[in-house]
Amino acid sequence: xxxxxxxxxFFETSMNRKLCYSLTMLGFAACAPMPNTPPxxxxxxxxxxxxxxxxxxxxxxxxxxxKHLIGGLARLYRNGAVFTNGFQDHxxxxxxxxxxxxxxxxxxxxxxxxTNLTGVEDPNSPLIEVQGLGASPFRFRGTTVxxxxxxxxxxxxxxxxSRKDRGAILPIGRSKQPVFWYSGNGNFTTSTYYGxxxxxxxxxxxxxxxxxxxxxxxxxxxxxxxxxxxxxxxxVESQGTGFTFPHVLxxxxxxxxxxxxxxxxMDDLTLAFALHGISxxxxxxxxxxxxxxxxxxxxxxxxxxxxxxxxxxxxQVLRLDRILGQFLDSLFRIRNESDVxxxxxxxxxxxPFPGIRxxxxxxDVVRVNVHxxxxxxxxxxxxxxxxxxGLRNVRGIMVGHGFLFDSGVLELDHAALGAAxxxxxxxxxxxxxxxxxxxxxxxxxxxxxLAQRDTVTDHIARRWLHAFQTTDTPALLVTPAPYSSWxxxxxxxxxxxxxxxxxxxxxxxxxxxxxxxxxxFARVVDMAPTLAQVLRVTPAEKxxxxxxxxxxx
Numbered sequence: 001x002x003x004x005x006x007x008x009x010f011f012e013t014s015m016n017r018k019l020c021y022s023l024t025m026l027g028f029a030a031c032a033p034m035p036n037t038p039p040x041x042x043x044x045x046x047x048x049x050x051x052x053x054x055x056x057x058x059x060x061x062x063x064x065x066x067k068h069l070i071g072g073l074a075r076l077y078r079n080g081a082v083f084t085n086g087f088q089d090h091x092x093x094x095x096x097x098x099x100x101x102x103x104x105x106x107x108x109x110x111x112x113x114x115t116n117l118t119g120v121e122d123p124n125s126p127l128i129e130v131q132g133l134g135a136s137p138f139r140f141r142g143t144t145v146x147x148x149x150x151x152x153x154x155x156x157x158x159x160x161x162s163r164k165d166r167g168a169i170l171p172i173g174r175s176k177q178p179v180f181w182y183s184g185n186g187n188f189t190t191s192t193y194y195g196x197x198x199x200x201x202x203x204x205x206x207x208x209x210x211x212x213x214x215x216x217x218x219x220x221x222x223x224x225x226x227x228x229x230x231x232x233x234x235x236v237e238s239q240g241t242g243f244t245f246p247h248v249l250x251x252x253x254x255x256x257x258x259x260x261x262x263x264x265x266m267d268d269l270t271l272a273f274a275l276h277g278i279s280x281x282x283x284x285x286x287x288x289x290x291x292x293x294x295x296x297x298x299x300x301x302x303x304x305x306x307x308x309x310x311x312x313x314x315x316q317v318l319r320l321d322r323i324l325g326q327f328l329d330s331l332f333r334i335r336n337e338s339d340v341x342x343x344x345x346x347x348x349x350x351x352p353f354p355g356i357r358x359x360x361x362x363x364d365v366v367r368v369n370v371h372x373x374x375x376x377x378x379x380x381x382x383x384x385x386x387x388x389x390g391l392r393n394v395r396g397i398m399v400g401h402g403f404l405f406d407s408g409v410l411e412l413d414h415a416a417l418g419a420a421x422x423x424x425x426x427x428x429x430x431x432x433x434x435x436x437x438x439x440x441x442x443x444x445x446x447x448x449x450l451a452q453r454d455t456v457t458d459h460i461a462r463r464w465l466h467a468f469q470t471t472d473t474p475a476l477l478v479t480p481a482p483y484s485s486w487x488x489x490x491x492x493x494x495x496x497x498x499x500x501x502x503x504x505x506x507x508x509x510x511x512x513x514x515x516x517x518x519x520x521f522a523r524v525v526d527m528a529p530t531l532a533q534v535l536r537v538t539p540a541e542k543x544x545x546x547x548x549x550x551x552x553x
Contacts, residue, residue, distance in 0.1 A: 045536050046512065047339040048284030049145070050331070051171060051293045053102055054320070055095060055164070055300035056494065057346040058308060059086065059505040060359060061317050068223065068318050071325025076344055077505075081513040081551035083522040086506035088348055089459075091467035091477065092407045093494050093501040096120065098347025098524070099170035099295065103144040105528030105543035107466035111170075112141040114467045115407055117397065119166045125193040130183040135165040136193035137174045144173040145528050146291050148537040153288040159277045160293040161188070163266050167295030167347075178281065180273070182266070186211030186257030188273055201280035205273055214265050215256035219247040221311075222318050230311040236353050237306040239491065245311065262305060264319040266298045271327045284335040289535050295347075296320065303350040307492040309358045341510035341534060345524050348494045349501045351485040360500060365484040368440035374398050374405060377431065385420040388413075403431075403475075407486070407495050409468075410476040428475050435476070440484035444476050463497035466544070506548075513551050522548055 062069070062077050069077070088098050090108050096119030100111040108114040118139055125136035149156040158177035162168035168181040176195075180188045180202060187206040190198065198206075221228065237243035249263055250256045260266050274294050277283070283290040299316055306312035331340070352358040354365045371391075378391040378400035388401035397406040402416040410431055417424050428446065435444040443460065451470050455462035464477045480486065482498045494501040506522050512534040525545035532539055533547050 043511075044287070045289050046341045046510065046534065047286035047289060048335060048341075049149075049289060049291045049531065049535065050340060050342045051103055051145075051291065051531075052324075052342065052344040053099060053167065053171065053293075053295040054344065054346050055167065055295060055297040056303045056308075056348060056350045057299050057317075057505060058349045059084070059346075059503060061313075062505065064359065065314060065317050065321075068227065069321045071321040071323070072328050073317070073321040073324060075325060075328060076342060076507050076509045079515050080342075080344075080507045080509035081515055081518060081548075083506040083518045083520070083548065083551075085519055086345070086504050086522045086524065087499070087502045088346075088504055089463055089466055089502065089523040089525070090114075091464040091497045092409070093348035093496065094407065095164060095300070095347050096166045096170060097467065098504075099167055100140060101524045102345060102347070103146065103171045103293065103528050103531075104142060104173060105145075105525050105532075105539060105545040106142055106541075107525055107544045109466055109469055110142060110544060111173075112139050113170060115409070116166070117395065117406065120169045122191070122193070125191040127183065127189050127191050128196075128198055130185055130187060130189045132183060132189075133165075135169060135181075135191050137169050138193070140170060140173050142173065143540040144171065144175070145531055145535070145537070146172045146175050146177065146293075148532060148539055149289055149291065149535060150175070151540065152537050155288040157281050157283055157288075157290045158293070159274070159281055159283060159291070160295075161270060161274045161277065162295035163261055163270055163297035164295065165191075167297060168293075171293040171295065172291070178277070180277075182211075182261070182270070184258045185254075186260075199280075201276065205276050209253075210269055210272065211257040211260050212253035214249055214260060214263070215253045216251035217249050217263075217265070219245070219249070219263055219315075221245055222315055222322075228311045228314055230309060230314055231357070232311045234307075234310065234353075234356060236356055237310055237312070237491070243306065247312075261297065262301045264298055264302075264316050264323075266301070267296045267320055268323050270294065270296055271323055275327060275330055278331070279334070284339065286339065296324075300350075304488075304491045304493065307353045307356065308350045309352055309356070309360075338511050341508070341512050341531070343527055343531060344505060344507040344509070345527060346504035349499075349503050350492055350494050351483060351496070351498075351500050353492055354484060360483055362483040365481060366440040367487045368438065368480045368484050369487040370405065370435070370438055370441075370478075371398070371487070373434045373438055374400060377403070377434065381417075381420075381422065381427075384422055386413075386422055387416050387419065402427075408478040408480075408497075409474045410478065411473050412475045424475070431476055435478050440480050442479050442481040442484075444478045447472065447474055447477060450477065459499075460497050463502065508548075508551055512553055514553055516551075518548070518551060520548075520550075 097108040100113035120135040122136040126134040381401040386402040450461040453461035
């Protein structure tokens with residue numbers, strides 16, 4: 001080591017970083033600051049992380065509507081680090097699984113939130129001051145960025161807001177921080193998991209009755225009609241009623257607050273609540289890093305009702321762009337922009353209406369209707385003596401004699417089948433054959449079979465394995481063909497492991513990131529480890545994601 005020291009001193013005045021690195025690789029301690037060389041100052045970490053999840057924001061919206069984007073979406077897309085090949089890389093592309101991945105860096109197979117129905121519903125955590133289903137993160141496993149920040153500095157403050165309970169709860173996991181969501185009576189609420197009463201600042205905001213003020217307001221086009229190439233005469237939209245502009249919100253205040261989530265102003269209200277919370281909680285003042293998590297849900301509601309190729313979605317995205325721009329302008333007036341980093345993604349995409357004029361190649365696809373199949377199998381199992389009732393829909397799950405089916409997942413009641421001497425393996429093969437005969441079904445796999453696949457090239461197998469372990473209960477995992485979607489009475493939908501439902505935007509913005517387009521494959525689970533590097537925190541557990549380090553300055 002003495003020889004090494006003399007060698008380094010000799011080259012002290014001319015050594016560059018490349019030589020320093022090379023010597024380090026040879027085993028010399030060469031990269032410590034040289035004598036008389038001032039240490040490099042490291043910029044302090046950001047004082048505020050703003051994590052935005054836009055429910056059902058397809059990345060192609062940025063391209064299709066680009067010339068009309070002038071606000072917040074434009075700012076992030078044009079000046080941020082944009083990963084153009086981003087995905088929610090798991091099997092059931094629904095709201096709860098997607099939000100569980102955003103700030104955890106882990107797939108639903110590890111967060112425990114594989115479906116919406118295994119999300120946040122919790123009768124043991126009733127809502128405060130409103131009626132409705134209780135909610136909490138009691139099923140969520142592991143930690144998130146907020147936990148890592150609090151472990152580093154207990155002064156870290158957090159606020160999470162959304163129209164949906166699962167959109168507010170799951171991004172920050174089990175941490176008992178200020179978490180609020182919208183209720184049908186026009187107020188923001190929370191559950192007893194987070195506290196016994198609403199904070200005074202939330203009551204002050206609710207007392208303004210902003211939701212009721214939208215009663216009777218017309219949703220008119222933001223731009224002249226000639227700027228929208230989409231037809232406004234597609235009867236499949238909105239179940240055939242009220243599918244043309246203008247759309248009028250009820251003039252009755254109580255009805256208006258209940259129906260508001262289907263109108264663009266729901267995002268306005270959510271952002272106004274978030275801005276009020278920033279001031280009330282004094283987020284972003286430092287020196288610690290605080291967190292604001294926001295989930296904006298209107299794009300999902302409008303997409304379900306009118307489809308991703310509708311004039312309504314076009315107008316909704318433009319309105320979201322404007323109001324998000326106003327929010328960011330307001331934020332940067334009270335907080336230094338250089339102290340803020342922003343991450344934006346979506347919880348899932350959205351499939352087009354099958355066979356309807358679309359941005360997607362969907363001409364020969366179908367809505368997958370498995371009800372006749374399930375009804376026939378149920379009748380056969382009942383005749384074989386398997387206990388149960390007639391096939392019924394229980395909150396979206398089809399329940400029959402000895403089985404249930406939801407979002408492509410078939411589960412069997414082995415006790416009921418065993419009692420009737422029905423062989424479960426033979427039954428699975430009967431179900432598989434029936435599914436594969438159904439128009440629009442591409443494959444039906446046992447989870448043990450998926451584990452044998454090359455998950456690098458077989459993205460469907462990979463995504464299912466990112467949702468369920470091989471020891472989990474699914475008997476079959478059923479996948480529609482690309483652009484075919486599960487039958488949904490209420491409109492367009494999502495939920496499959498196909499790219500149209502899994503592709504999402506991934507954007508980072510702020511002084512810590514290198515603006516530009518990044519074409520590499522990226523997953524939403526990569527966002528948390530990337531932010532951990534920027535925030536200089538250590539994840540509390542093994543993550544599924546990896547840092548997207550090339551986007552970091």
